[in-house]
Amino acid sequence: MLLLVFLPHNTEDEKKSFCITEQLGFALGAVGLTLRDWQGLTPEEWTAVADSYATSHEMVMHDGWERMRMLATITIQPHVKNRLTPDTLLPLPWDNDQTQTTQAAHVPPVGKDEARERLVSLMKGVKD
Known part of the structure; x- marks a missing residue:
């Protein structure tokens, strides 16, 4: 997902896994979403929110x-x-x-199938 870019010290060569709890922490702590708002977002919407957040902070x-x-x-x-x-x-x-351009512009878009696969793998990590 696009969120890999927003973790500190990530380069394009080293993509760190961004688990669901880290995404939740980023959404609530850094972006300032409520839990209910974050839970209501689709992966594409969440990607757009995170991209907008990163762009605004880069501009600042x-x-x-x-x-x-x-x-x-x-x-x-x-x-x-x-x-x-x-x-x-x-x-x-x-x-x-x-x-x-921002770093996010260099990341290829994620297709729906790949986004679903990532979401399923993230959800498996939560259940364990």
Whole structure:
């Protein structure tokens, strides 16, 4: 599922299993859903919620870095001869990314059959 991307320190090479209890913890703790709301979501809806949550948090992080970079540029500019730009003073990883895509955009969509198989395997883990 798409949720694999939102776990800390996951790369595309190492996909960690994201069990149902971890998904529940993420939904209630990080996203702020109620238990009833989370239980009423389909896997596709839950994926959309988690994707939207990750995108909004990524945008907040980018905004903070952009503000700090602009402040640093304004502070340093009077003390240097050449004209500075925020991009040249502090290049950030997303500067070269023209489309501003998130990590979630690089994950191929999950089909209904595969989503059902994953849900069944997750439910088996809950019963054990």
